[in-house]
Amino acid sequence: MLTMDNIVRDGHPSLRKVAEEVPLPASDEDKATLERMLEYVKNSQNPEVAEKYGLRPGIGLAAPQIDVEKRMIAVHVHDEKGNLYSYGLFNPRIISHSVERAYLTAGEGCLSVDEPYPGYVPRYARITVKGVSLDGEEVKLRLKGLPAIVFQHEIDHLNGVMFYDHINKEDPFAEIDNAIPVDR
Numbered sequence: 001m002l003t004m005d006n007i008v009r010d011g012h013p014s015l016r017k018v019a020e021e022v023p024l025p026a027s028d029e030d031k032a033t034l035e036r037m038l039e040y041v042k043n044s045q046n047p048e049v050a051e052k053y054g055l056r057p058g059i060g061l062a063a064p065q066i067d068v069e070k071r072m073i074a075v076h077v078h079d080e081k082g083n084l085y086s087y088g089l090f091n092p093r094i095i096s097h098s099v100e101r102a103y104l105t106a107g108e109g110c111l112s113v114d115e116p117y118p119g120y121v122p123r124y125a126r127i128t129v130k131g132v133s134l135d136g137e138e139v140k141l142r143l144k145g146l147p148a149i150v151f152q153h154e155i156d157h158l159n160g161v162m163f164y165d166h167i168n169k170e171d172p173f174a175e176i177d178n179a180i181p182v183d184r
């Protein structure tokens, strides 16, 4: 199983590279990697397991964070209505998005970043994501709220983009125009 020891930290070159498309149908190795990523995110949200293995509770993980430069992400997050979004996706891509933006009022962090970078991270408020699931099915997701933010954060990792790249350097908490605040 994956632990925090497998997660590379800020400064590691993998986090600044553009990850490669995964050849489909996925190889057994790529499937095993994506399954381990999804298992990490689930395990990390289980208090007993997280405590036992020192896992930082995560709601998403991208393959470059475990030093695998391939376009794979795992997300396990509930939206504000309590609906669960649990996906391992190969080659996820945003095929459309709202003009309106959104941001987490608490700001963002990252499993690969140990120090805080305070500030609002502007994201699209609504996105449509396409990708291929672990069982080889084409998946099309229409997302808003926290799930939309997580998918954008993870897809950024596939393009070597870190959340703090988006923060206003002059005024980290400057109001973002045409944006809705998303509370934790």
Ligand SMILES: CC(C)(C)[C@H](NC(=O)Nc1cc(F)cc(F)c1)C(=O)N(CC(=O)NO)CC1CCCC1
Residues within 6 Å of the ligand: 056, 057, 058, 059, 060, 061, 062, 065, 104, 108, 109, 110, 111, 112, 146, 149, 150, 153, 154, 157, 183, 184
């Ligand atoms: C880095 C960490 C703080 C652990 C972050 N968790 C998180 O934001 N939890 C959370 C947020 C809420 F809004 C409501 C709630 F119930 C729990 C996280 O897992 N990630 C995943 C990551 O680093 N992926 O690469 C960072 C998040 C920042 C915005 C989306 C993902």
Ligand SMILES: [Zn+2]
Residues within 6 Å of the ligand: 109, 110, 111, 112, 153, 157
């Ligand atoms: Zn991250």
